[in-house]
Amino acid sequence: MVKHSTLIIAMLLASGQALAENQVDPDGFTNPLQNLHFNPGLDQQEFERASSDALQVYDPLESWNRRVYHFNYRFDQWVFLPVVDSYRYITPNLVQTGVHNFFNNLGEIPTLANSVLQLKGKRAANSTARLLFNTILGVGGIWDPATKMGLPRLSEDFGQTLGYYGVPAGPYLMLPLLGPSNLRDTGGLVADYSLQNAVNYLDVADASRSNPGIPVLQAIDTRANTGFRYGQLNSPFEYEKLRYFYHESRKLKIAD
Amino acid sequence: MPSLARLAALFGGLVFCASAMAVDVDAESYGYPLANPFEATIATTPPELRPELPADGDIRQHDYSVRLRPDREFELLDNFWPVTKLRYRLAEQKGRAPLIFIIAGTGAHYASGTNEYLKKLFYGAGFHVVQLSSPTSYDFMAAASRSATPGYSPEDADDLYRAMQAVRAQHPRLEVSEFLLTGYSLGALHAAFVSQIDETRRAFDFKRVLLLNPPVNLYTSISNLDKLVQTKVQGIDNSTNFYDLVLGKLTRYFNDKGYLDINEAMLYDFQQSTERLSDEQMAMLIGTSFRFSSADIVFTSDLLNRRGLITPRDYRITESTSLTPFFQMALRCDFDCYIAEQLMPMWRARYDGGSLNQLIEKSSLYALEDYLKSSDKIAVMHNADDLILGQGDIGFLRRTFGDRLTLYPHGGHCGNLNYRVNSDAMLEFFRG
Numbered sequence A: 001m002v003k004h005s006t007l008i009i010a011m012l013l014a015s016g017q018a019l020a021e022n023q024v025d026p027d028g029f030t031n032p033l034q035n036l037h038f039n040p041g042l043d044q045q046e047f048e049r050a051s052s053d054a055l056q057v058y059d060p061l062e063s064w065n066r067r068v069y070h071f072n073y074r075f076d077q078w079v080f081l082p083v084v085d086s087y088r089y090i091t092p093n094l095v096q097t098g099v100h101n102f103f104n105n106l107g108e109i110p111t112l113a114n115s116v117l118q119l120k121g122k123r124a125a126n127s128t129a130r131l132l133f134n135t136i137l138g139v140g141g142i143w144d145p146a147t148k149m150g151l152p153r154l155s156e157d158f159g160q161t162l163g164y165y166g167v168p169a170g171p172y173l174m175l176p177l178l179g180p181s182n183l184r185d186t187g188g189l190v191a192d193y194s195l196q197n198a199v200n201y202l203d204v205a206d207a208s209r210s211n212p213g214i215p216v217l218q219a220i221d222t223r224a225n226t227g228f229r230y231g232q233l234n235s236p237f238e239y240e241k242l243r244y245f246y247h248e249s250r251k252l253k254i255a256d
Numbered sequence B: 001m002p003s004l005a006r007l008a009a010l011f012g013g014l015v016f017c018a019s020a021m022a023v024d025v026d027a028e029s030y031g032y033p034l035a036n037p038f039e040a041t042i043a044t045t046p047p048e049l050r051p052e053l054p055a056d057g058d059i060r061q062h063d064y065s066v067r068l069r070p071d072r073e074f075e076l077l078d079n080f081w082p083v084t085k086l087r088y089r090l091a092e093q094k095g096r097a098p099l100i101f102i103i104a105g106t107g108a109h110y111a112s113g114t115n116e117y118l119k120k121l122f123y124g125a126g127f128h129v130v131q132l133s134s135p136t137s138y139d140f141m142a143a144a145s146r147s148a149t150p151g152y153s154p155e156d157a158d159d160l161y162r163a164m165q166a167v168r169a170q171h172p173r174l175e176v177s178e179f180l181l182t183g184y185s186l187g188a189l190h191a192a193f194v195s196q197i198d199e200t201r202r203a204f205d206f207k208r209v210l211l212l213n214p215p216v217n218l219y220t221s222i223s224n225l226d227k228l229v230q231t232k233v234q235g236i237d238n239s240t241n242f243y244d245l246v247l248g249k250l251t252r253y254f255n256d257k258g259y260l261d262i263n264e265a266m267l268y269d270f271q272q273s274t275e276r277l278s279d280e281q282m283a284m285l286i287g288t289s290f291r292f293s294s295a296d297i298v299f300t301s302d303l304l305n306r307r308g309l310i311t312p313r314d315y316r317i318t319e320s321t322s323l324t325p326f327f328q329m330a331l332r333c334d335f336d337c338y339i340a341e342q343l344m345p346m347w348r349a350r351y352d353g354g355s356l357n358q359l360i361e362k363s364s365l366y367a368l369e370d371y372l373k374s375s376d377k378i379a380v381m382h383n384a385d386d387l388i389l390g391q392g393d394i395g396f397l398r399r400t401f402g403d404r405l406t407l408y409p410h411g412g413h414c415g416n417l418n419y420r421v422n423s424d425a426m427l428e429f430f431r432g
Helices: A002-021 A046-054 A062-090 A093-117 A121-136 A158-164 A183-199 A201-210 A213-224 A238-255 B002-019 B037-043 B078-083 B113-124 B138-143 B153-170 B186-201 B218-228 B242-257 B264-272 B279-304 B324-331 B335-351 B356-363 B365-374 B393-404 B420-431
Strands: A172-175 A179-182 B061-066 B086-091 B097-103 B128-132 B176-184 B208-212 B378-383 B405-408
Touching (some): A046 B242, A046 B279, A046 B324, A062 A172, A062 A213, A062 A238, A062 B078, A093 A121, A093 A183, A093 A201, A093 A213, A158 A183, A172 A183, A172 A238, A179 A183, A179 A238, A183 A201, A238 B242, B037 B279, B078 B138, B086 B113, B086 B138, B086 B153, B097 B113, B113 B128, B113 B420, B153 B356, B176 B186, B186 B208, B186 B378, B208 B420, B218 B279, B218 B335, B242 B279, B279 B324, B279 B335, B335 B356, B356 B365, B378 B393, B378 B420, B393 B405
Parallel strands (some): B097 B176, B176 B208, B378 B405
Antiparallel strands (some): A172 A179, B061 B086
């Protein structure tokens, strides 16, 4: 008897599943929601709970940060992007790529240093190889033969190194012109910058001091290659969304 | 003789039936690789099966803005300064060409991903292209919508029509041979209403109109979307919420891979890995994106109309004011709640509206049934597994559009728009 009833239950379950498998309406509609499992009516608040948690990013300087966000937004629209557009218009594509590769190559120095600091041997080797190939074969970094050889560009900065050793993010900071950051990553930015100055690779840091055109070009190149546009999330809550994305993307970068 | 007449009638009927049959694409010859509608909706088509598109650098395009509501510049609060004028994007051909308007889907911006893709596709085919934001988007509500309470389709379409006329007037030297219109998702529903308005106002006299994955019954669609975030997801407990769960999966995935690299091909690889998302998790992810749209609509509409539901009526908002508490409140209100609290009262006050059923009837494709039946220039492309449809919706499309409906077996919601078979069909329709 017991056996029978289990058999019947099993059959019922099986038939239920078979029914749930693929019921197609006569008009051809396959009703994709029919097989989903839903929470019971009184327990439907996971979205609200998760989103509410996501808004809890430590941001004691919020009102200052918001002002900077609006400042950056305006600066971007009225100065930065028009300059970037003219740069793109007057510079041949080949030159743009060359400039971009050149600055990327300089960026391998902090990546190498931070890979070493995090004891990531493979990544340090990758970075060293890139640096050598691109500087020598790529004529000072204007070309990027390393990527074609299967050495992808990976970046590590001092903020990530600090995060790797457990330094907390600290308060969220919206930096003028540079955009979203936090206290830890701002410190990292300063450290990486000093490192680049100290190493003075290819004499660029020294040359920049007498020729402000170089850092300006670097800024334009960076902006031209950053996809983000203020207003692109098209939401009254762009500030909050940006804050969350920044926070989480840094966590992802530290973890890898 | 009467029997002959009957025979003729029968034949006539058969021929009529045959010509009115929808074009059903069968799964095998279609060849779209993603049979799971949730995967298709999120990841869209694998890169190697997409059409060839012109590069950004080869497109002569520019963002413009048009002032449609001069009063809003004074009415809007400080933090709304970027959206006092309606921005749009125009990609121009050299010389004379057809001009196509593209209307974005729910909450989407003129430069959103799907709009950008459609622009490239049609620009590559030699059309001028104008990309417009959806009437449900933040910028459109603030800069172009009269009631700033989207959802009543005839009014949204009217706002759109005015915007389109203003756009045309801003480029008097642009040589246009004929006007075309398309939209995806909610934008497709708007396109149908806009096309009907154009029959009487005749500012454009659209030659062809293509609806891509439109909702049939607006209420079914929003109910489906509201429901998606209520799925039962494995692995959620008191210490792990849904976002942590997804991000945790991503972290582990990238750790296995050795380095962080987010690109389009990654999504397919991710779904092949052990960290792959279940249907419920993907449904929740899709639902989440729509809930964020509804939060934007709820907040913006309430604030622009000073309804006092989210933001207190005389609350002073400057650029430094934190909006987080209002965001949190707006997130609690889904589409259903928005309709009950804001859309219905507005519709009753302005249009002497009646019940919810009447509102749905007037805002859905049903309202245009006769027009759509008789208008040969309008066609629709839809998917049998689209998440925003309900039972009977495809039947309605079959009856209404006849052979002007193309039904694809897979693709989820708009996931196959960038599949080469679909893009070829779209271009063929507009060129033909």
